[in-house]
Amino acid sequence: MRSALSRALAASPRLTAAERDVGIATGQRIQAGALFNPELSYEQDDSFGSGKYRGTRSAETTLQISQAFELFGKRDARIAAGAAGIEVAAIQRKAVRLEVLSETAIAFLSVLGAQRRIQILDEQIAAIDRLTPLLRRRVEAGASSPAETGRAEVASALVKADRERFKATLASARRELAVLMGEASAKFGEVSGRLDTMGKPPTFQSVVAAIDANPQLVRWTAVFAQRNAELLLARLKPYPDVRIAAGWRHYNETNDDAVRLSLSVPIPVFDQNQGNILSAQESLAKTKAEREANRNALIVIAGRAYDSLQGSLRELAVLRETAIPKAVEASEAISQGYGQGRFTLLEVLDAQASVTQARLREQEALQNFHAGVATIEGLVGNPFTLARESAR
Numbered sequence: 502m503r504s505a506l507s508r509a510l511a512a513s514p515r516l517t518a519a520e521r522d523v524g525i526a527t528g529q530r531i532q533a534g535a536l537f538n539p540e541l542s543y544e545q546d547d548s549f550g551s552g553k554y555r556g557t558r559s560a561e562t563t564l565q566i567s568q569a570f571e572l573f574g575k576r577d578a579r580i581a582a583g584a585a586g587i588e589v590a591a592i593q594r595k596a597v598r599l600e601v602l603s604e605t606a607i608a609f610l611s612v613l614g615a616q617r618r619i620q621i622l623d624e625q626i627a628a629i630d631r632l633t634p635l636l637r638r639r640v641e642a643g644a645s646s647p648a649e650t651g652r653a654e655v656a657s658a659l660v661k662a663d664r665e666r667f668k669a670t671l672a673s674a675r676r677e678l679a680v681l682m683g684e685a686s687a688k689f690g691e692v693s694g695r696l697d698t699m700g701k702p703p704t705f706q707s708v709v710a711a712i713d714a715n716p717q718l719v720r721w722t723a724v725f726a727q728r729n730a731e732l733l734l735a736r737l738k739p740y741p742d743v744r745i746a747a748g749w750r751h752y753n754e755t756n757d758d759a760v761r762l763s764l765s766v767p768i769p770v771f772d773q774n775q776g777n778i779l780s781a782q783e784s785l786a787k788t789k790a791e792r793e794a795n796r797n798a799l800i801v802i803a804g805r806a807y808d809s810l811q812g813s814l815r816e817l818a819v820l821r822e823t824a825i826p827k828a829v830e831a832s833e834a835i836s837q838g839y840g841q842g843r844f845t846l847l848e849v850l851d852a853q854a855s856v857t858q859a860r861l862r863e864q865e866a867l868q869n870f871h872a873g874v875a876t877i878e879g880l881v882g883n884p885f886t887l888a889r890e891s892a893r
Contacts (some may be wrong), residue, residue, distance in 0.1 A: 502609050502694055505682060509605040512683020512886025516601055519594040524588040526841040530583030534576065542748075542766070549626070557753055563761055570741055578734040585727035589720055596716035601681070603879025606874050610676040615671035615867035618861055622664040625857040629657045632849065649846045656850045660857070697868040701810050701858075702874070705807050711881035712799050721792035728788055732781035739773040740764045803880050810873030813866040820863045828856045 510516060541564075548560035571643035575730075634652055654736065675687035748761040836842040 502606065502692075505609050505678065505692070506605050506648050508654050508682040509601055510598065512660065513597075513601045513681070514644060515597050516594070517596040519590070521527040523587065523594055526583070526586040530580070530830060531582050533579040533583035533715060537571070539568045541568055552756075553865075559754045561750060561752050563748050563750040565746050565763075566650045567744055567746035567763075568743045569742055573737050573740045575734060575740075575742075578737060582633055582727050582730035582734060583825055585723050586601050588723035589727060592716045592720040592723055599716065599879045599882055603875050605678070605681045606875035606878075608674065608681055609692060609694070610696070610868050610871050610875065611674035612671065612678050612692050613696060614864055615667055615674050616691055617864050618667045619664055619671065619695065621669065621860045621864065621890060622660055624662070625853055626657055628853050629653060629660065629850070631807075632839075632846070636846065652846060653850070696864070699814070699866055699867075699870065701814075702807070702810060702877075705804070708803055708807060708877060708881060709800055711802060712796065715880055716882060717799065718796055721788060721795070724787045724791075725785070728781065728785040730780070732785050735774055735777045735781040738777070739769045741769060796891050799880055804879055806873040806880075807874035813870035813873065816862065816866045817870070820859055820866065824859045825856070825863065826856045828852070828859045832856045 530745075531663075532862045544563040544565070546563075547554050548557045549555075553559055566622040632653060633650075636650055647768045671686075675689075679685070679687040679689070744765045746761075746765075748763075750759045752758070832849075832855065835844045835848050835852045839849045854893065
């Protein structure tokens, strides 16, 4: 599984997109700190007219440079919003990484579970095939009806049909895992792993408490800081900036020179940015509600996964303590008794089918348990601590 997880992280386009978002936010932060460019202007008055203003004899030429200055901390607020944007993107990348890991782990478990189900069905087919020589001897001895041969063939065919269905499931699971690992088709062989290593999960309350560390929720702290900076910037915008200009003016008529100075300040009479301020206030106010909605959704997902793994544990306890041992014991006794003529072929096949179904249920419960663990690990952002039990 470690290899699959590593390959999925390296190949995930969603993770690549999230990394690009960090780059985008970094560029926006750099731009937020940029100062206004100075302006250079050239003016020529009283020229190319009539009379004394013909040509440039009486012209006045001015070369001027001007610079706008932001006041009242607007640039600092813009930088703060940009820095918070980088943090939002970086935390979101962590959230995407956890999602990729969780999805890949679940896909890997699906492949592993499908492989094991096919193995169980192969074992049942082999068990039915082992009955064939004994069945033929019984038919030849007149102890069984020739129809029982056909019944055994039907039973074997039905199990083979189930095996083909699981093979299709395995093919789909392998394709999904391959796509997550960046491959167009599944080029890997059988996956290896153990589903029978179990453990007791912590309480659901501890899971809920750990969810607050999920990057999806941590992200909202950075979002709040970003929106708070945007609100401050909106409130500061009506305060006027200052533009200062200095120039050199030459009078052609007298061949004199003079310095030109100017200072301009906009008067915020008609536009005081009230609409943008209101919008920023509402955006900041809804942050808490968005975080709570996000947290509630994560708790619901965690609850489903937790209930699934707890149900799987209870199901496994019943299967392993009663169903599987009793089914195996009964199947062995009936198979031995069949050779002695004490049981019919139908009873043998039914006993074998019971063992197979119990083992298939066990594999399904094991897969559901580990899928629940993988889901919760993706939500809490850390490996799920289990009180490990020995593998059975």
